Amino acid sequence: MDKTNIVTCTAPVNIAVIKYWGKRDEELILPINSSLSVTLHQEQLKTTTTVATSRSFQEDRIWLNGKEEDITHPRLQSCLREIRRLARKRRGDGDPSVDSTGLSHKVHICSVNNFPTAAGLASSAAGFACLVYTLARVFGVEGELSGIARQGSGSACRSMYGGFVQWIMGKKDDGKDSLAQQVEPETHWPELRILVLVASAERKPVGSTSGMQTSVQTSSLLKHRAESVVPGRMVEMIEAVQRKDFAAFAELTMKDSNQFHATCLDTYPPIFYLNSVSQQVISLVHRYNRHYGETRVAYTFDAGPNAVIFTLQQHVSEFVQVVQHFFPPETNGGQFFKGLPVNHAALSEELKQAIGLEPMPKGISYIISTKAGPGPCVVEDPTLHLLESTGLPK
Numbered sequence: 001m002d003k004t005n006i007v008t009c010t011a012p013v014n015i016a017v018i019k020y021w022g023k024r025d026e027e028l029i030l031p032i033n034s035s036l037s038v039t040l041h042q043e044q045l046k047t048t049t050t051v052a053t054s055r056s057f058q059e060d061r062i063w064l065n066g067k068e069e070d071i072t073h074p075r076l077q078s079c080l081r082e083i084r085r086l087a088r089k090r091r092g093d094g095d096p097s098v099d100s101t102g103l104s105h106k107v108h109i110c111s112v113n114n115f116p117t118a119a120g121l122a123s124s125a126a127g128f129a130c131l132v133y134t135l136a137r138v139f140g141v142e143g144e145l146s147g148i149a150r151q152g153s154g155s156a157c158r159s160m161y162g163g164f165v166q167w168i169m170g171k172k173d174d175g176k177d178s179l180a181q182q183v184e185p186e187t188h189w190p191e192l193r194i195l196v197l198v199a200s201a202e203r204k205p206v207g208s209t210s211g212m213q214t215s216v217q218t219s220s221l222l223k224h225r226a227e228s229v230v231p232g233r234m235v236e237m238i239e240a241v242q243r244k245d246f247a248a249f250a251e252l253t254m255k256d257s258n259q260f261h262a263t264c265l266d267t268y269p270p271i272f273y274l275n276s277v278s279q280q281v282i283s284l285v286h287r288y289n290r291h292y293g294e295t296r297v298a299y300t301f302d303a304g305p306n307a308v309i310f311t312l313q314q315h316v317s318e319f320v321q322v323v324q325h326f327f328p329p330e331t332n333g334g335q336f337f338k339g340l341p342v343n344h345a346a347l348s349e350e351l352k353q354a355i356g357l358e359p360m361p362k363g364i365s366y367i368i369s370t371k372a373g374p375g376p377c378v379v380e381d382p383t384l385h386l387l388e389s390t391g392l393p394k
């Protein structure tokens with residue numbers, strides 16, 4: 001009788017506060033600098049992946065968000081190959097937990113996000129982290145997996161852990177020392193809140209992979225950043241996180257985002273990820289902080305116009321009202337706020353005037369309110385598998 005072995009797991013999105021930009025090895029995905037991120041809570045943003053193996057499957061197949069995709073994609077192949085290699089090695093070492101029967105079987109993979117892919121939120125990190133974590137469970141391999149997730153997408157290695165995570169760049173040519181490591185768990189800083197401001201973007205920006213390639217080839221600022229700026233910032237950022245020093249954390253986060261976008265402008269031809277909405281968010285944050293004479297809010301931007309805001313719980317309700325005022329939404333508030341509930345505070349005229357920006361109607365589609373969260377998890381409930389026992393999507 002053919003038995004289908006089936007496992008479902010979930011994995012989180014992460015947002016870098018010290019950015020990864022630039023590779024020293026394209027194949028192995030080895031970075032030119034270390035980076036540090038916060039893992040976002042999976043209640044708001046996650047990828048769910050089911051992997052099934054069976055002797056009856058004819059070939060490896062993958063479905064992403066309801067559509068069958070090309071399994072021969074080189075980065076998918078790297079992850080599959082490395083997990084199978086690890087499983088064979090562990091079996092060779094006599095580890096009884098490794099499912100040796102399934103090793104020769106083909107896999108079916110089905111993956112979905114609980115957030116719209118079109119929103120331009122980094123989904124490849126959660127996607128590859130989830131793939132690697134689920135494959136490992138299916139084949140019964142445990143232990144360090146971030147080095148395999150890294151070969152799917154660099155930032156994916158950081159999604160293998162919860163809380164505050166560093167990706168140590170490593171020195172070796174084979175990449176064995178280029179791994180993610182948890183700095184502090186998700187419970188470390190419970191007051192920290194994260195707001196994802198989804199900008200209503202018109203067009204798809206240049207992808208990270210090709211963008212960072214051009215930056216490495218042409219930007220001397222990027223070289224300076226990687227060699228002389230990031231090493232010191234990593235130390236300072238880890239200390240700020242450990243001390244829960246919001247002002248220090250916030251300032252470093254904003255400066256690092258700004259420097260990353262400066263290296264994009266220093267790329268030739270230049271790359272623009274920030275648009276007028278992003279620029280308005282930047283002004284808003286600085287004016288808000290200046291009004292209070294302290295750093296209460298920070299922004300960071302990846303390879304697109306969406307802003308990710310860090311603040312403390314006590315400032316969330318006022319700050320989201322500020323955002324709603326300066327980016328009047330289409331709908332009347334209802335669908336504008338998603339995720340963790342936010343209280344509605346009244347905005348003072350004084351604060352609005354102090355900020356003094358011209359409102360940009362519909363500049364932001366919606367806000368997802370979230371916090372730091374755990375790393376990948378196994379879904380125990382078999383009704384939640386995304387594949388039937390026949391190996392086809394439900």
Ligand code: DP6
Nearest residue numbers: 016019020153154155208209302303
């Ligand atoms: C700006 O991890 O998407 O989000 O390794 O080529 O897949 P590849 O790139 P990717 O790059 C992420 C870049 C970033 C910064 C960051 O997350 O550190």
